[in-house]
Amino acid sequence: MPRSRTANHPLTRTETTATQRRLLIMTRYPEPGHTKTRLIPGIGAEAAALVHRELIKQVRNTVVRLADSQEFAVEVHYAGGDAAQWYDLWGNHACLVPQKGHSLGERIENAMCSAFADGASHVVILGTDCPEIDSEIIHQAFKCLEKHDVVIGPALDGGYYLIGLQAPRTSLFRGINWGTDSVFKETIIQCSQQGLSVKELTPLADIDEPEDLLICRRYPDLCSSILPRTTLGLVSVIIPTLNEEQHLAQTISPLLENRNVEIIVVDAGSQDKTIEIAKELGARVIQSRQGRGLQLNVGAAQARGEVLLFLHADSLLPANYFSEIWSILYQGGIAGAFNLKIDSELPGIRWIEWAANIRSRHRQLPYGDQGLFLRAEDFYQMRGFKNWTLMEDYEFCCRLKRRGRILLSSAEILSSGRRWEHLGVMKTTVINQICIHAFRCGVSPEIIARLYLRKTGKKSRLAGENIQQHQRDDDIQN
Known part of the structure; x- marks a missing residue:
């Protein structure tokens, strides 16, 4: 010795x-x-x-x-x-x-x-x-x-x-x-x-x-002088972005009236005015690599809220979202989401809304465009989302519902219909279902993301759709 x-x-x-x-x-x-x-x-x-x-x-x-x-x-x-x-x-x-x-x-x-x-x-x-x-x-x-x-x-x-x-x-x-x-x-x-x-x-x-700093939030005393402490009663709204100048102001503006709301924009290298708009509106902007799952984790790691709300940059929360969040959580739900309303008049789009809300209410599987929210403590203990390019919301909700009920608010979130209008209702639905079934059959999220990008014909990646590999520091520190 x-x-x-x-x-x-x-x-x-x-x-x-x-x-x-x-x-x-x-x-x-x-x-x-x-x-x-x-x-x-x-x-x-x-x-x-x-x-x-x-x-x-x-x-x-x-x-x-x-x-x-x-x-x-x-x-x-x-x-x-x-x-x-x-x-x-x-x-x-x-x-x-x-x-x-x-x-x-x-x-x-x-x-x-x-x-x-x-x-x-x-x-x-x-x-x-x-x-x-x-x-x-x-x-x-x-x-x-x-x-x-x-x-x-x-x-x-x-x-x-x-x-x-x-x-x-x-x-x-x-x-x-x-x-x-x-x-x-x-x-x-x-x-x-x-x-x-x-x-x-x-x-x-x-x-x-x-995004790895999320692990530190499980140990409040570990980085207490670096990472924020949780503020009771505060809701942190975390928005992943990549070139969202056309939608971001409309998404953020209604949130500014509530002093008990913190807005965190996690940007993955926007080339337009996304960052400028977010800062002008008073949101906190954090730079991140691309990938919706890891962007959400980056924001959550530095959030102060007792509750975390994950919001797409092209979605509008209902006017009573704040009270709905606390009502759902006080009812005993481990998490909640909002009733889906798609901003489109395409034929068949109302059926898509109906099916999504039935799935969310009875199977407890809301998707990311429905404004998922839960207590920060539960999110940290679950180690957050997988740092995936696709399917991170589906996988997280599958884990989440094993810990408690995911409740659906009757209040509606208005989600952009741009992806439905890009390919049409039928083709978008088929692609979505192929991705889900592939995931359930064990296909890796990276392969699913490549399939999704190819089938949708996208030339540029939305936040969360970057499939490039990257190198990391070695775990046994040099």
Whole structure:
């Protein structure tokens, strides 16, 4: 076990080798502009660095509590900053070791090999990006190494937040496409090819993108100086946008009269006057990548409301929406939505409204154009929407109704008829049903989104219809 030191004297490597079990923390110093850079567009460089600092402290506190009662030594392998800065952040609870190597794989490999060379028999490596890592996860990792060659904690974005080894398996860190969503799968393939027994831990989310901050809202004290506290009685209206200058003012203007309403516009790179209009009307504007599900999560992560209302940019809420929201929630519904009215006189459109409202009332499956609302606490506990380009509302409501009743207000929301008028009632309905049945049959949302774009003939993507893949920071922090 590492022993105590006097102030300003971190532990040395020699002092951490008393046990054969070693916990290695891979992390980077929280310097503004150089850490959590993908959070910067949403919250700024200073706040991004503060988020990373809080995540490091969260892991530190967990490790310190566990190390006091468990037989393992702790090493912090750091990039950026110096030993004095890391001592101020970590104290004398671990050996502080500068990372060595160019790529992330090299740095992890070097740290692992060094630990085994010092006599370790079981090595667990974890990053500081995941706020959900607790003492049970770490304890379970060491326990699993008694029976398995490798233990790995998959991250929800396709990487991993933890890996444990019984021996120095250098090949597991070579030839991996670090920074992509295939890191976990590639590592598992490597293990299989080498005949290694693997134990997978619970998948967890890490914090890299603005939408990931939603996870922090489950832990109110984690980023309390960065993210807002919930304000009782406040309703946050979250509107995802992409080139919505023709509709946005009409959608927002009726909401401005109520002081207990917060308006958040999450824009995905509009090239028209959408952002200018939103700011002129007093809405808070947050920049985001494209994707309706992740845009909604970005807004929810930074919302102050006790209730979250998700609204399309081309939909008009009923005049009594505020009282209807509280009436539905006070009736015991876990969530609610509004009766659908489509702004079109196309033949058959009234039948579409009727079918949608029957579905919403009896099957409890309202769609995103019906103004879904629920308490923020429930949304955070459910981890929000999937960061999908399509079907995020359908999947969320399927999860939501397992937790309670989704009630339908008799008040009408007026939704734009533009997509129905673009293709016609019959073709739009057929495409919608194909997407739903494909999803229920297990087709991936990415494939469904491609099908939708092709069938609708759209040359530009609406908010929520971006299907491009993107790279993310690796979960075991470099």
